[in-house]
Amino acid sequence: MPLELYYFLSITAVNILLSWAMYLPYRVAHLHFITVANMAISGYSAGWLVMTLHVPFGWALLVGFALGGGIGYLVSLFIGDAPTFAVVIVGFTFIFITRTVIENLNAVGGTMGMFGLPDIGGNPDAHRWIIMAILAGLLLLVGFLLHRFDHSRLGRAASAVFVDKDLAASLGVDIRRLGMLLQTVSCTIAGGTGVLYGFIYRSLHVDFFTFELVGIAMTIVFVGGYATPWGTVVLAPILYGVPLLLPPAVQEWRIVLYGAALVLVLVLKPEGFITRRFVVSLESFLSVSRKKRNSFTREET
């Protein structure tokens, strides 16, 4: 696989997973930035396990998922039904605390970072294919789960909570438990993604997990469309890939372009490019086409 394609695809996949991890709790109006801190905690923990204790990568990855989920669950006990603003504050605080702890932990390299994470599979080519396979599998799994969630009773309950918590509660939705569930799943996804992020670079630095990463994910979710997971899938490669194709003089303005795109979308199309109505129309169109095709085939036979 060409190197540049590998980095483009793998980093795009990480951005999609991180954005999905933020999308999920946003279904109940929680902007859960703790996901970025969880990426760092799980990434560094897995790096330490592999480098220091020589734990196989597979186990380290599982620990990363579990750690992310565990921290997400513990925090959700306190903010499972908190208002949006409180969740944002907890997320920012958690990122600060995580950075400070990592910077002062010599076991994981402190401010210097962690160098030389090993190739999985023994050589760089195998490493890349394994990382890509895991990322692809994870994308399919998480995408499938999100799709099922959106079409389930839980998804409809989340939509009700998003619109009006009191109304949702009066309809019998357990707001706290739903918030806890979404936050825990979100942090689990982020934990595993953090491990993969570190192993893509084969090094870890505390500045890999900054507020800029929050900004990237937020832009992907809000410009792509926060009401369905598909906006993320469309926008992540565009947002990351298009600037790479621009001439250098234009590339220098990419942050301005991101900002302008975000402002324009928020003003002109607040739900983002891919809206739920669009997805429903597309699904019904595809379903009608399929029915027509099936009936045509039956008539022929």
Next chain:
Amino acid sequence: MKKLLGLLVVLAVALAVMGCSQPAPKEWDIPFLNSLTGPIASIGAYLEWGADQAATEINAAGGISGKPVKIIPVDTGMDPQKGSTEMARLVKNTLVALGPVPEPVIMAAMPIAVEAGMPSITATTSLEYAQKFFPWTISWFPSTKDRLAPLVAAWAKQFPDMKKVVQFVENYGPWPGMADAHSAGLTDAGVQVLAPVEVPSNAVTFAPLVVKALSEKPDGIIFVCKPGSAAKLVKELKSRGWKKMDHLLLFSSADAPDLYTTGGNDLNGAEIYNYINPDINTPRWDTFKKAYMDSHNGEQPPSLSTNYYDAVYMIKDAIEKTGVTGSPSKLKAERKLIADYLQNVKGFHGIMFDWDMKDGIPTNKPAYIFKIENGQKVLVQEVR
């Protein structure tokens, strides 16, 4: 039929031979993975300026092996994601590169250069980072402890009345390691090292930090933080009655334009160390200083501004002295030739002084302590 077959064979052989000996390029393109946007864009701008200045001079003098050289700016915006993707693109057919800048992008992108076997000079980071990627890069500095401990000891020995020193330290990349080296130098000079005061990266108010430092009753203070933060801390100290300005020492990474624009005359009398000396007179350095000051409203060149200037000249030497042709068909071998040459350069003519490299580490580079007067640096002493 036989004639046609013969013709095809001849054609195939000719094509194969042509494919093997692709012509060398007419120009040396050297990509520079730099941070031209984002939090350190101002530093990236003068690093780029230095590299461009070297290319302009080299081209005016006939180029490298008779061919012009061009620095290709590649902006990473200090973003590891972009840095790694750009490096992955470059390693396909680049002979040698400059950068990346700074440490987070180095850590994300340099493993790709190492895997591809492409030399890339990271001329602004410490040995502790660079050596992880040897032999595909070199260090611009000796080990942090070897370089900074004697320097800070020399500073401390100027003031027999200085018994206790506190450091303001920002937790970023190599900076805590630099603070440790300062502490070692202070201990060597018989000065008591007080508990450091951590400077948050996004600090807005500096008064609590200064109050905390002054509560330890220090005789001297060392600043290991961003230029703007250092300037604000000095201003805050002065507003609280600090008088002994020469007992303040700013570290090299603080020597950037925003230190002087933020600090203004409040910095007068404070001392600062770095690796370039404006008072040295060599023809190239004089030209560089004049050109820099002309294009930067009279500002002196900052501490790191010559690093990539020298790096471009070092690449020129490597290409010319190893007979590298730039032919794409010899890419792998010629990359190795350049990397090997860079590791052990002898008698390199830098813009200010000559130095040697031993196994990727410079052996005899000086450092300087200056006093700041009205935004200008006045040499106090050279330390080797």
